[in-house]
Amino acid sequence: MPSPLIDRISVDLGAQEPWPKDVKLFQPYEIEQILLPDNANCLAVQAFLKMCNLDFQVEPRPNAEFMSPTGRVPFIKVGRFVTAELEGIVQFVNGKGISLTDKLDNELKSDLRAYMTLVRNVIEIAELYICWVDKETYNEVTNVRNGSVYPWPLNHIKNREKRNQVIKKLKVLNWYNKTIEEVYQEVENCCEALNVRLDNKHYFFGDKPTELDALVFGHLFTIITTPLPRTDLVEIVRRYPTLIDLVKRIEIEYFKKDVKVT
Amino acid sequence: MGIVHAKVPDEAGSNISKFAKQTGLSEHSSKPDIREIDLETVQVRVDKINVDGLGRTKNDIVEDCIRDLFTARDFQDVLLKAHKARVKLDELGCFKNIGVYIDTSKGSNATKDGLEVTFDVKEFKRITGGVSTHIGNNEGALMVGMRAPNIFGRGERVQQRPVFTASILQAHSEWPNSGYKLLERGLLLDLGFHSNSLFKHNLQWEGIIRDLSTLTRTSSFDVREQSGPSLKSSVKHILSMDLRDDLIFPNSGSLVQLTSELAGIGGNVGFLKNELFLQENYSLFEDIVLQTSLMVGYLSSVSKDKRITIADRCYLGGPLSVRGFETRGVGPHSDGDALGANAYWAAGVHLFTPLPFRPGKGGFGELFRTHFFANAGNVGNLNLAKLNNTDLLEAFRTNVRISYGLGVALRLGNMARLEVNYCFPIRYDKGDQTHPGVQFGIGIQFL
Known part of the structure; x- marks a missing residue:
């Protein structure tokens, strides 16, 4: 049986090969299944790969979450190797000598890491809170979408299982006991911090996009475009036109579609 | 007496x-x-039979068991018939404890040589449960089971009469040769009955939630694709006819076992799987037994929108089927992980003899047998609907795997067998994983 060390070595070996043509990005079904936080993460990875100018195909699978080596979407398959989530994928791509941050000095790099952690720890957690803890959103959206790929009665069992997992996570992070207003306040603070960092520049760190831009794009674009029973989150984001402009810019530049953000 | x-x-x-x-x-x-x-010379008459402790058990079935006692004419007869009645009551499977007391008859209606027989019974609880470990082919499982004996008061738990079992199960299994692990949780209902004294039927319904995941990060992507939960609801019929004189080392007799499983009544897993197992034993000399066995299986899909997962497919190879190969070592592999196929056949010939020079004859030595064997088989994907008979024969003939060898088999209790063999695989395919040399096997049903 292969040991974790051998796993590690084989992943490293795989990293040295050039970027192959048949790279696939696995994610849940966008129309009927995917949830807000997952969608944000999938979009962030897509944006990052496009920023790096790397080819990939999106492959929707109902069981993408379970296929992923970390249990979270999205993940990419490069040759025989699978790597999940934005951080892992950024590292994997860096291993192939492709990086969006190689021109930054160490201080800026640690800044970038700090902001990425901020987005992950605030916006993503707030999305989880709204999807799984807020009763209205859970009943009208999350419950239906998450269970859509399972037959009865597995859908109810899996929804409950997932909800318990998320609640456990939120409890550890001390978010479960927050009221929805406190959650909005956190998101607002985070947006404010990002707004200050962006400071009317083209991207967060100058003229070239970084993985932070990809991550912020993924989350904000998903928040703006996903119809939910509660629209407060959208309204908070809309108060920061510079962030909206950033999202539009990335959308036009890398996804080449008209933005319907207005 | x-x-x-x-x-x-x-x-x-x-x-x-x-x-x-x-x-x-x-x-x-x-x-x-x-x-x-x-x-025999003591003339008596049974005046009265009391049965103490009946709750929900109906009178009629108890009466059937004890009626015979009234015909006893002497004391010896009473003792014998009381014993028989006690055995019958025990066979009903309704009672935990049965005590028999014989006393002289008292009271106004008592006759001179009158006796009064009292059966003191204690009924089973309505529902009994238990935790049991259960050892299957190369795997162990912990089972929490519940059953309701005698639920309608007529001993509905009796051999030769329908036996109903319901079990709640949670089983975790790891299949390193296929690169996945499986967690199964669900409900199994089983109705066992005999259609005559030879044929035993088991009609089962399984509702199982299965969580399949990859065993390591390097598991083949074909296995990774299968990960995730699935719900299997299936009806299974097992027909078996066991005429062998012993379960582990039979000297004569044959075993026929036919299993049909239809999945897809609810849930998202759907298939029809038919399997046949045959075993025939011939006693050549007093202790030398020739055993031939054959197993065949075919899995077909029943609906386009129901899945067949890697856990449902057919595998071949290993110490219990085609020896000389790794477990699941025959057939399609992807990156070293066995993927299984939808059809297989395998056959085996064994010559069982006692240990050379017969140490421990009649005692310890009877636990062992030496055996020489030859196995053959093939597993692959084929579509019966599209094949005509000659194609089918061709599919069976091409790429046959053959191995032979010899070894020692040990009887473990009266339920399992342990084998240590030295195997020589002689015909195998490029993708197969062979296991030449010493191979251990422990299990219940061997090819």
Whole structure:
């Protein structure tokens, strides 16, 4: 049986090969299944790969979450190797000598890491809170979408299982006991911090996009475009036109579609 | 039975004790008077039978068991028939404890030689449960089971009559040769009955949630694709006819087992799987047995929108099927992980003999057998609907895997067998994982 060390070595070996043509990005079904936080993460990875100018195909699978080596979407398959989530994928791509941050000095790099952690720890957690803890959103959206790929009665069992997992996570992070207003306040603070960092520049760190831009794009674009029973989150984001402009810019530049953000 | 030695409670004893008191000696050396009574000559009549402790058990089935006792004419007969009645009551499977008391009949309606027989029974609880470990082919499982014996009061748990079992199960299994692990949780209902004394049927329904995940990060992507939860709801029919004289080392007789499983009544897993297992034993000399066995299986899909997962497919190879190969070592592989196929066949010929020079004959040595064997088989994907007969024969013939060898088999209790073999795989395919040399196997059903 292969040991974790051998796993590690084989992943490293795989990293040295050039970027192959048949790279696939696995994610849940966008129309009927995917949830807000997952969608944000999938979009962030897509944006990052496009920023790096790397080819990939999106492959929707109902069981993408379970296929992923970390249990979270999205993940990419490069040759025989699978790597999940934005951080892992950024590292994997860096291993192939492709990086969006190689021109930054160490201080800026640690800044970038700090902001990425901020987005992950605030916006993503707030999305989880709204999807799984807020009763209205859970009943009208999350419950239906998450269970859509399972037959009865597995859908109810899996929804409950997932909800318990998320609640456990939120409890550890001390978010479960927050009221929805406190959650909005956190998101607002985070947006404010990002707004200050962006400071009317083209991207967060100058003229070239970084993985932070990809991550912020993924989350904000998903928040703006996903119809939910509660629209407060959208309204908070809309108060920061510079962030909206950033999202539009990335959308036009890398996804080449008209933005319907207005 | 027939003669009872009984002490006569006469004056002899008390005389002695009086005498002992008078003389100051405390010696009880004198023998009590012994009389022999031939029980057949004691004429009695059973006046009354009481059954104490009946709750929900219906009278009619108890009456059937004990009625015969009224026909007894002498005391020996009473004892024999009471014993028989007790065995019958025990066979009903309704009672935990059965005590029999025989007394002389008292009361106004008592006849002169009248006897009164009392059966003191204790019923099972309505629902009994238990935790049991259960050892299957190369795997162990912990089972928490519940059953409801005698639920309608007529002993509905009896062999030869329908047996109903319901079990709640959670089983975790790891399949390193296929690169996945499986967690199954669900409900299994089983109705076992005999259609005549030869054919045993088991009709089962399984509702199982299965969580399949990859065993390591390097598991093949074909296995990774299968990960995730699935719900299997299936009806299974097992027909078996076991005419063998022993489960582990039979000397003669045959076993036929036909299993059909239809999944897809609810849930998202759907298939039809038919499997046949045949075993035939011929005793050549007194202790030398020739055993031939054959197994065949075919898996077909029943609906486009129901899945067949890697856990449902057919595998071949390993110490219990085609020896000389790794477990699941025959057939399609992807990056070293066995993917299984939808059809297989395998056959085996064994020559079982006692240990050379017969050490421990009649005792310890009977636990062992030496055997020489040859196995053959093939597993692959084929579509029966699209094949005609000659194609089918061709598909069976091409790429046949063959191995042979010899070894020692050990009887473990009366339920399992342990084999240590030295195997020589002689025909195998490029993708197969062979296991030449020493191979261990422990299991219940061997090819």
